[in-house]
Every structure is written in C-alpha cells, then in structure tokens.
Amino acid sequence: MSIPTEQWAQVLEKTGGNVVYKKIPVPKPGPDEVLVNIKYSGVCHTDLHAIKGDWPLDTKIPLVGGHEGAGVVVARGNLVKDVQIGDYAGIKWLNGSCLQCSFCRTANEPLCPTPDLSGYTVDGSFQQYCIGKAAHVARIPKECDLEAISPILCAGITVYKGLKESGARAGEYVAIVGAGGGLGSMAVQYARAMGLHPIAIDGGAEKEKMCKELGAVAYVDFLTSKNIVEDVKKVTPEGYGPEAVILLAVTEKPFQQAAEYVRPKGTIVCIGLPANAFFRASVFDTVTRMINIKGSYVGNRQDTAEAIEFFRRGLIKAPYKVVGLSKLQDVFDLMEAGKIAGRYVVDTSC
Numbered sequence: 001m002s003i004p005t006e007q008w009a010q011v012l013e014k015t016g017g018n019v020v021y022k023k024i025p026v027p028k029p030g031p032d033e034v035l036v037n038i039k040y041s042g043v044c045h046t047d048l049h050a051i052k053g054d055w056p057l058d059t060k061i062p063l064v065g066g067h068e069g070a071g072v073v074v075a076r077g078n079l080v081k082d083v084q085i086g087d088y089a090g091i092k093w094l095n096g097s098c099l100q101c102s103f104c105r106t107a108n109e110p111l112c113p114t115p116d117l118s119g120y121t122v123d124g125s126f127q128q129y130c131i132g133k134a135a136h137v138a139r140i141p142k143e144c145d146l147e148a149i150s151p152i153l154c155a156g157i158t159v160y161k162g163l164k165e166s167g168a169r170a171g172e173y174v175a176i177v178g179a180g181g182g183l184g185s186m187a188v189q190y191a192r193a194m195g196l197h198p199i200a201i202d203g204g205a206e207k208e209k210m211c212k213e214l215g216a217v218a219y220v221d222f223l224t225s226k227n228i229v230e231d232v233k234k235v236t237p238e239g240y241g242p243e244a245v246i247l248l249a250v251t252e253k254p255f256q257q258a259a260e261y262v263r264p265k266g267t268i269v270c271i272g273l274p275a276n277a278f279f280r281a282s283v284f285d286t287v288t289r290m291i292n293i294k295g296s297y298v299g300n301r302q303d304t305a306e307a308i309e310f311f312r313r314g315l316i317k318a319p320y321k322v323v324g325l326s327k328l329q330d331v332f333d334l335m336e337a338g339k340i341a342g343r344y345v346v347d348t349s350c
C-alpha cells in the first residue's frame with residue numbers, strides 16, 4: 001500500500017477558535033511507533049474541552065484533535081515487532097507513556113508523569129494518518145467493525161474502568177449521570193453486560209428513549225425532576241439509593257448531589273471533567289453514611305483489551321451517527337448545545 005505525502009485533517013490553529021479542514025503532511029513513525037490509516041474517529045467531549053482550552057492543561061498548537069481513532073496499520077518503526085502492517089489498531093487518549101516510571105511499571109500508565117495524550121499533547125485521530133506508540137495502540141480484532149468500535153477507544157474503556165473502580169457487583173444498582181451522552185450511553189450498556197442495574201440520569205425525551213432502549217431500569221430527567229435525590233432513591237429496592245454513582249456530566253451541579261443519593265457504604269466515581277469545577281459533599285454525611293468518593297481516568301492496556309472484548313462479543317451496541325471529517329465543527333456545535341444523544345463518529349474519507 002502506498003502512503004501519500006499529504007492528507008486531510010481538522011486543525012485547531014488557535015485555542016478557542018474553530019477547527020479548519022485542510023491538507024497537512026502525513027507524519028512518519030519513529031522507531032517505536034506505528035502509522036495508522038484512520039478510517040473512523042469518535043468525537044469525545046474532551047475534544048471540545050481541548051478546542052475551548054477550558055482545562056488547566058495546555059494543548060499543543062496547531063493541534064489535530066481526536067482520540068477514538070480506528071484504522072489500519074500502514075507503517076511501523078524498526079523496533080516494532082508485535083504489530084503488523086495490515087493489523088487493525090486504535091488510537092486512544094493515552095498515545096504513549098514512559099513505560100519506566102513506577103506508575104507505568106504497576107499498570108497505572110494513565111498516571112505516568114510524562115504521557116503523550118492523543119489530540120491534546122500530540123496530534124490525534126481527526127486526520128487520515130496518525131502516529132501511535134506501538135506499546136499503546138489498541139489491538140483491534142479483525143472481525144470488529146471499525147466504525148462501531150471507534151467510540152469504545154475512549155468512551156467504552158473509560159466507563160468500563162469506572163464501573164470496575166466503583167466496586168459494584170452483579171445485582172446492584174448504579175446511577176449513570178449524563179447517561180444520554182457518549183460515555184453515558186456506553187456506561188448503560190457496560191453496566192448491563194456486567195450484571196448491574198443502571199439508573200439513567202440526563203435531560204430530555206430523546207435521551208430518555210435511548211437510555212431505556214439501551215437497558216436502563218429507570219430514567220430521571222434532570223431538566224424536569226423536582227427532587228433528583230428522591231427520584232433516584234425511590235427506584236432502588238429499599239429506597240436507600242444506588243450502590244454506585246458514575247458521574248459523567250459536563251456540569252458541576254450533579255457532582256454536588258451524588259453524595260445525597262448514593263447508598264450508605266456506596267461509591268461515587270468522578271469521570272466527567274466540567275471546567276473549573278469542584279466536588280462538594282457534606283463531611284457529616286460522608287462520615288456517618290461511610291461514602292467512598294474517587295476519580296477514574298481512562299484505563300490501562302488491560303482495561304482496553306477487556307473493554308474491546310465485551311464489544312467483540314456483541315454485548316455493547318451503543319448508538320452513534322456518522323458524518324464526514326469535514327463536518328467536525330458542526331458536531332462540536334451540537335455537543336456544546338447538549339444536543340447529542342449517544343456519540344458522533346467522523347468518517348475520514350469525506
């Protein structure tokens with residue numbers, strides 16, 4: 001297969017501006033890297049945080065965003081042995097890590113102090129050819145559909161890891177806050193596949209319909225509910241609340257409510273990253289109700305393999321819509337308005 005010298009990409013030239021669809025050079029992989037011909041990429045809310053620059057972490061500029069890229073390996077460096085030309089591979093958020101620090105050595109590589117972050121500190125998957133460190137690219141089985149698997153590469157891995165971190169066990173209830181979004185729709189599906197009973201919390205009728213079709217046992221609408229805390233508690237068997245809460249929302253308010261409805265001894269897992277937000281919980285309640293509060297950040301290579309295996313087995317079918325890469329800015333505009341139920345995937349060929 002011949003590799004072109006130029007390709008189409010969406011480039012952010014100025015933080016806070018719009019992305020620009022243009023031709024840029026195709027990069028060349030270093031000795032420990034592979035070049036992936038990206039066919040499809042999911043669009044994560046993190047990409048919107050990156051273009052707005054609303055996190056306390058700078059991006060590279062100019063920047064090619066994207067970290068849910070699924071494609072085919074077309075070139076590799078001379079140190080790469082276990083990834084072959086023609087293999088399916090995924091570009092995920094953690095593009096590379098040092099592999100030597102104590103976090104990397106203990107399979108906590110998302111905590112590596114010197115990570116390469118796709119679509120943030122290194123160019124990501126909103127281009128036709130993207131570089132990934134061979135140690136970190138997701139291994140995608142050939143039987144998987146590249147379009148449908150792309151949102152697994154961030155949304156799927158992240159919520160699967162978060163559900164594991166919650167410690168919730170089969171038969172228990174888990175509130176998914178932001179269930180109608182990209183991560184949320186995946187979380188409802190993974191929760192079901194893991195034997196948990198998901199309670200979906202989001203806004204509007206379209207998201208309600210989707211969440212129920214995906215298997216949520218109940219839906220609480222944050223736009224119309226008069227008492228979210230009571231509405232969540234009352235759908236659990238004894239009314240004590242869900243054993244776990246997975247916070248995926250992009251606003252701060254729901255982070256303040258979770259400690260009020262989680263079941264005593266339950267666990268709140270923070271995953272969504274609203275700008276300038278703080279987590280506030282009553283110390284009295286946290287102590288006397290023995291509540292666990294923790295964060296969860298993407299997943300390691302084993303979490304990646306496990307999340308992909310759920311998908312390969314046909315257990316994860318979260319909805320997505322496909323548009324051309326050239327339409328990426330429209331997707332960001334819809335996301336900013338909170339109007340996306342599920343995920344958007346961009347097709348890099350148009």
Ligand SMILES: NC(=O)c1ccc[n+]([C@@H]2O[C@H](COP(=O)([O-])OP(=O)(O)OC[C@H]3O[C@@H](n4cnc5c(N)ncnc54)[C@H](O)[C@@H]3O)[C@@H](O)[C@H]2O)c1
Pocket residue numbers: 043044045046047049154155158177178179180181182183184201202203222248249250251253254270271272273274296297298299335338340342
């Ligand atoms: N921790 C991690 O590793 C990690 C990984 C990926 C994404 N994220 C973050 O997770 C967040 C979600 O990403 P996404 O791509 O799913 O976004 P999304 O825009 O697809 O979904 C967010 C959802 O939250 C809902 N929401 C807003 N306010 C709410 C409220 N008060 N109560 C309930 N729901 C509410 C919205 O309606 C929307 O459906 C982003 O901040 C993103 O950066 C974190």
Ligand SMILES: [Zn+2]
Pocket residue numbers: 044045046047067093154155
């Ligand atoms: Zn993401």
Ligand SMILES: [Zn+2]
Pocket residue numbers: 097098099100101102103104109112113114
């Ligand atoms: Zn490291």
